[in-house]
Amino acid sequence: MKIIIFGGTKEGVELANILSKKGHKITYSIAGKTTKAKLAENSKIHIGGFGSLAKLRIFLAENNFDYIIDATHPYAENISNNLLLVSREILAKFVRFNRPPWQKPNKSKWHEFSDFALAIRHLPKGANVFITTGQKGLNLVNIRPDCFFYIRLIEKPKIILPQNSRLIISRPPFNYENEFYFMKKHNITHLISKNSGSEQTRAKIDVSADLGVDIFILTRPKLKKATEFNSFTKLINFIDSK
Numbered sequence: 001m002k003i004i005i006f007g008g009t010k011e012g013v014e015l016a017n018i019l020s021k022k023g024h025k026i027t028y029s030i031a032g033k034t035t036k037a038k039l040a041e042n043s044k045i046h047i048g049g050f051g052s053l054a055k056l057r058i059f060l061a062e063n064n065f066d067y068i069i070d071a072t073h074p075y076a077e078n079i080s081n082n083l084l085l086v087s088r089e090i091l092a093k094f095v096r097f098n099r100p101p102w103q104k105p106n107k108s109k110w111h112e113f114s115d116f117a118l119a120i121r122h123l124p125k126g127a128n129v130f131i132t133t134g135q136k137g138l139n140l141v142n143i144r145p146d147c148f149f150y151i152r153l154i155e156k157p158k159i160i161l162p163q164n165s166r167l168i169i170s171r172p173p174f175n176y177e178n179e180f181y182f183m184k185k186h187n188i189t190h191l192i193s194k195n196s197g198s199e200q201t202r203a204k205i206d207v208s209a210d211l212g213v214d215i216f217i218l219t220r221p222k223l224k225k226a227t228e229f230n231s232f233t234k235l236i237n238f239i240d241s242k
Contacts, residue, residue, distance in 0.1 A: 001239070002064065004029060006083060007071035010200070015071055015097065015232055016043055019239065027063070031079075053082055061090045067239065070096040070226075075194055077221040084226050093242075096228040097235055099197040101220060108209035112217050116140060119192050119216040123147050129190045130183060132204060133218060141165060150186055173200035179207045192216045 004027040005016045013028065016039055020026045026043040039045055050056040060068065068087045070080050080096065087094035104110040113119040116137035123129060127147045131138075135157050141149050142162050149165040151157075161167055182188075183204075191208045193201075195217050208215045229235040 001025070001066040001242075003027070003067045003069060003239075004060070004063070004065045005069040005071055006030075006079065008073065011097070011099065012071035013039060015069070015235070018232065018236060022236075022240070024239075027065070053086070056082065057086045057089060060086055060092060065092055067093045067095060069235075070094070074098055074101070074196060074220050075218075077223060081224050084224050094226055095235060095238065096223070096226050097232070098223070098228050098230055100230045101195040101197045102202060102205055102217075105205060105209035108205075109212065109214040110217065111214060112219050114219055116192070116218060119218065120144055122216070123190060127190045128186060128188050129192060130186075130188045130204070130213075131192045132201070133192055133194050135159075150182075150188070172198070174203050176203040176206060179203040180211070183207055183211060183213065188213055190214045190216060192218070194218045195220055 002025045003019060005012050006029045007013065007015070008030065012030075016026045016028045020039070020043050026039070027046060028039055028043055029046040031049055050059060068083055070083050072079055084094055111122070113122070116133060117140055120140045120143065123144060125146045129147055129149045131141075131149055131151045135153060138151065138157055138161065139159055141151075145162070145164055147164065150168060151161060151165055152168040152170055154169070154171050156169065157167070188211070191204060191213050193204065193215065205215065207213070227238075229238065
């Protein structure tokens with residue numbers, strides 16, 4: 001079958017390569033300018049966005065894919081819902097891969113918030129905060145000059161960070177030992193994180209639980225209902241059964 005997969009540089013690529021080995025014709029669409037996606041030689045790749053919903057619709061309709069697979073980030077609400085919308089408009093089959101979220105560790109100080117702003121406002125005065133939620137909303141740290149922020153990103157931010165912050169540029173995977181050393185060294189009192197469910201970034205959750213750090217978790221957005229699987233095996237079996 002002719003399949004397009006929308007995803008990042010890891011799990012979506014793994015799924016693409018598995019399906020490619022099974023004989024499916026794969027096109028892989030990845031946002032941004034990255035070329036780190038190591039795809040099978042017989043797969044095609046589309047790098048960068050489409051510019052508009054209309055252009056996305058034209059691209060998908062013209063290529064006449066048998067399946068559109070959404071393997072984007074659990075928090076990529078806009079692209080996920082847009083892919084579902086377009087697939088229905090052009091009568092294409094749509095499947096979503098959504099990895100399971102992390103569960104609250106035993107004896108952890110786990111607090112859930114619907115958005116970043118609420119998490120920032122609930123920080124106590126004098127908190128040393130480790131932020132791993134990405135660039136969105138970082139301007140809000142300016143409203144808490146009474147706290148100090150360690151902000152980890154995969155690339156330089158588009159805004160100027162305040163003086164009461166330190167920027168760390170780093171990419172996953174992150175292991176337990178390094179996360180423990182970092183959080184212990186800087187006396188981290190609070191972690192603000194998305195619940196990505198990724199094994200590559202889970203260590204910060206386990207370390208926070210072990211050190212008694214308050215875990216401020218941003219809950220996942222509610223995506224529109226669609227055919228969805230939380231494991232590659234189930235998704236692949238579904239595709240193969242058709």
